Amino acid sequence: MAAEQITALGPAFTAFTQSFSSCFPRSDTRRHLATYGRGLLSDLARKSVEPIALASGTAVRTLQEFLTHHVWDHDRLRNQLQRRIVRDHLPAPGAARPGTPGLGVIGLIDETGVAKKGDKTPGVQRQYCGRTGKDD
Numbered sequence: 001m002a003a004e005q006i007t008a009l010g011p012a013f014t015a016f017t018q019s020f021s022s023c024f025p026r027s028d029t030r031r032h033l034a035t036y037g038r039g040l041l042s043d044l045a046r047k048s049v050e051p052i053a054l055a056s057g058t059a060v061r062t063l064q065e066f067l068t069h070h071v072w073d074h075d076r077l078r079n080q081l082q083r084r085i086v087r088d089h090l091p092a093p094g095a096a097r098p099g100t101p102g103l104g105v106i107g108l109i110d111e112t113g114v115a116k117k118g119d120k121t122p123g124v125q126r127q128y129c130g131r132t133g134k135d136d
Contacts, residue, residue, distance in 0.1 A: 013038065020081075029066060029071075033072075035063065039052025
């Protein structure tokens with residue numbers, strides 16, 4: 001995708017994250033979801049909290065607190081996302097079979113599949129890596 005196309009996705013991404021606002025009781029938490037999501041989708045070399053916060057103009061501590069202390073309904077968000085995928089991208093029962101022209105495509109990203117690199121972050125324990133099948 002060209003840079004202009006990616007930039008044009010901004011309003012759609014904002015609408016997408018706002019569609020989950022009922023999962024976040026606080027308005028500042030809702031804003032941090034969009035900030036963090038944009039950071040993960042950005043071209044930053046490191047996708048940890050500090051580079052994301054600094055690139056977005058958000059205080060590092062604030063984004064760290066979003067991930068560790070802010071209350072939000074994980075189950076509700078997951079359920080809403082799953083319902084949305086079914087509603088928007090899967091054929092209705094009895095409709096054309098998958099692979100038929102006109103059907104949407106779903107891409108699932110497993111963030112555990114990428115081996116983590118670096119050993120400079122204090123207080124972070126090893127994480128499961130789907131690619132290797134173990135904590136890496």
